[in-house]
Amino acid sequence: MPDKEIALALADLRGALEVGLARIDGQLALLVQRNDQADKEIKALTARVTALETRRWPLRTVSTLAGVIALGATLFAAVRG
DSSP states (O other), X not given: OHHHHHHHHHHHHHHHHHXXXXXXXXXXXXXXXXXXXXXXXXXXXXXXXXXXXXXXXXXXXXXHHHHHHHHHHHHHHHHHO
């Protein structure tokens, strides 16, 4: 009789283990899917940031342009008045 009880307990343990492993597999699959989605979003955001960086004017260029415009306005005012 003890052998049958041990076999039954092992069968219950095996069933519980299989259920637990199936649950863990499902959770891992969900995490992989979320990770893949996050990777796609990161790539999209990286592309957007790169595009914005290439289109922006450097501060040095903007300040130089503002200085030239101010100099032109000053010269125009001096000549005119």
